[in-house]
Amino acid sequence: MTINGHIVMFSVSGWGHVRPLVAFACRIIQQRPASDIGITIFVSGNIIDKTDIELARYFAPGDESKGHIRIISVQAENSDPFELIFGTAGACVHFYPSLYREERVTCLSSGKTFEPWPKPTLVISDVFLDVVSGIRAIDNAVTILGWSPGNNSATFRMLGPEELGGTGNIGAKAIVEAEKTGKSVQDVENYLNFPEEGDLLEIPGLPPLYDFELIPQKKNPAMDGVHGRFTKISYNFVRAADGLILPSTRILEIEALDAWKKWQNSLGKEVYVIGPLLSINDGSKVLEKSSKENERAASDKGPEIEAFLDKALQEHGEHSLIYISFGSFFWPKHSHIWAFLDVLIEQRVPFIFAHASPHAVIPDQLVQKVQESGIGLLSKWAPQQLILAHKATGWFVSHCGQNSFVESLAEGVPLLAWPLFADQPYNAAILSLRLNVGYQLMEARTGTAGLKALKRGIQPTGTDEALRRETLEIIEKMRTADGKLKRQNAQNLQAQMKAAWDEDGEAVTELKRLLENNIPRANQNIQFSSR
Template identity: 40%
Template structure:
């Protein structure tokens, strides 16, 4: 039996405030579940009958506070596993030791650096993360990379990432196991290394990816923008043929003129595109918006139904930051990518998909900041750091998408799609690992 409910109703406020409400609500609801009492959806008011005491709890890697609450209520009687949704290669980097290219005791290193330099531990941690030491890393499953290559964009000066990673490391040390959403078909070498490393620490890793919606359901009546997207895709399919559309998304870069240069190039090259820019920081000039809207080639949208667009016959490429979820959705539809990496697991994914799997182009000239403008090991050169260089590169990539290299990448994407589709067959690795997890925990007293 499964139940889906919301534990709190008021989602107003900043992200930390919302996270705090979620944490507080978790404690109330987990106590009810542990005491086998009914629970009520905070939004719809639906009352769910009491269920048996949980056999196990699975919490996101970032949920140290919820982990402590769980311990406080059920002690060690209910095992807790951590859920890891991103790329496993970056999981190794952040939480493995230096024998496999990891940061090791990250918080201790930051504290020691803070004592030596007179800065706060958080400031020292951010320096380790964002600046690196110029150390060459050989993480299983990735091309050799300098440590600073994990920060291809100028970071926010108030980034909370150190505190988040330090808390996540504490949770991981105490969790009984790991459930990873990244598919084996994407990260075979990295996953094998991670299973071995954490297995030696008596933490079983279960790999249950890909995780996708059953179908790319789409209702064009939901909003005006949805209807426009459907009309746009169907029109471009008629005018330009199949696999002709480029679909792009943006966090929003620190160099917005680079986005304008990319859009200018797409218009100039008559490469039809949908560009979604949901970030609150997104700013496009009125002139550029008018140019796109009158072009007959591009469509700008604050939000777009990604699974539907990627499954449409007109879509041929995905301009993405390279987050694990987007990669899985794209390659599950045999859509190769053009990757504009920002942070987290994206830089590692961009290198891996471009150099190893050969299903993507990685944009290099869009890098910014001190670390982003340093040389890349595999290229032996640094980005130029100019809009002109961005313009030259994106035009070369567009031409390559339409040429033999694009054909090669699409063929490779189709091969990955086939492997992904096997994961949930009866003997597939995702099905096997899920059964192993259920066999281990569902039969507990």
């Protein structure tokens, strides 16, 4: 195997950031079948185990092009997920000189040593990583592009200029306000990041909302300062980097993506919209089988889940099952979850509940109740794409992280939104108010901001009993013409998203443009072999 062009990717350890980056790397290799491109992905901690399994989903057994992608852990596991993320930037910069000097590099997790490749011509880094100045101090010739996998209305509001609908430089504003008021800079930043004054917001891609609607849950003191730190890092990143890659699609986020392009182009920078980033379907049964097997292997109950899906299809029919997942980090109010599951069990609605969050608490009593019901299945880590693609699956109860939002619509599955934090309420608003591909659980809201009356005229109370009533009402709506319309809308989007990867589709066109601009065809005079 000969490597001429070398791309380096830096990722934070969150699954919603790592998974689409792996898919993106595989799409690059697929785009140049006789590829001489090599891709090195730097990750942190134990997520490399799931990342390796995810990578295997995109290649049939024996496909040597898989060797063009190498995943290297540059930092040991840390029990504090945010410290792991913040430490990743320094670890990536620490490892980068070895790549620049074309030396061997060793994975901290596996101990495997990789042979030298040519020095990188392109660095793609998560915008949450403070790496631009560090990399440029080592290699001032390399192109650096930001990787921003979140909802683009949310990121534009967080990072964009005020004159175009962004919040501007919150870090600088907080310093000035702190000096005036005597408050701490962090307190001012927290207020500026999460205002709840009732101001009506006009954000590209969103319907008009009050500011507090984007705070659907009670504020968590443990998050104080964390969001502000992410904001300041990414605010500086997008201004210092050479451009951005947005792994999304205009099919879902046209207004927000246009806002990003307008702003970045005015600065002389490129924006590449390349998505949706899902598993590759080349029509090969071998690849399809390999993809399913590897996704099952990452789950604690892979074969059991597939059997449960088949049973639900046989006994309850198509679109009968509800899949529930709140992602790999955030977790809702416990009593709300139990109330919701009680309704599903009482109504005999089959469900699979994935509880991957480290904050998840599943009482033994609930485990026993689910088991005895025979109608539900609990899993620590579920094969999400396999579940969403199954004919039994009818709805996805989701926190509406960007990955889950896109993956559900890519399979034509409508959603029931239960947003918790970050960009999730943005996606919840888009799917329920703009795209009409789902409902939003209003009584799942908590906290001072979450329980204020919404722009659409709804006044949530947040009680367990109110959530039970709302759940029953929505289950009934799912079975009516309104539910069928939402499913049809989701299926229409599915077809459009699939077409993005046709030869002349948006995603393929943008990917080609990225490679032509940054990775020219091989210079055959210099060759590196990878063994």
